[in-house]
Amino acid sequence: MIQAIYKEHEGCYGYRRIRDELINHGHHVNHKKVQRLMKVLGLKCLVRMKKYRSYKGTIGKIASNLLERNSHAERPNEK
Template sequence: ALKKLSKEDKYKGLKTLIHNICNKNHGRYGYRRVTIQLHKQGIKVNHKVVMRLMKEENLTCKVRAKKYKSYR
């Protein structure tokens, strides 16, 4: 049980950053773009960690509806 707690605390700050990035982009960013944004902020983190944390927090990428274009 103690190991579980230490892991939660380890990514507490990262989770808030991921939440901020997702909210700023209205949930349009997936784990890849979130990872890129974290790298730009100087936070070196593996994309798999970001993917797992986003899955835990139920942060998913909402895809925009494509506009219909009948004319080529």
């Protein structure tokens, strides 16, 4: 039954979801039992990798220059 659910969902279900499916089918089984059986059968769920999204946008507030200091340097080590 566990292998059938695993193959039906193309290996994307782990022991928690398989246990939920078994409960929906009327088989009340502990999650630890399902985890042990999956380990014996060599079934591992596929881990989905999250897509990298780089968004800088507005990082934070820039404080107003109340002291009116000039921190601009024309070349390195000038200030």
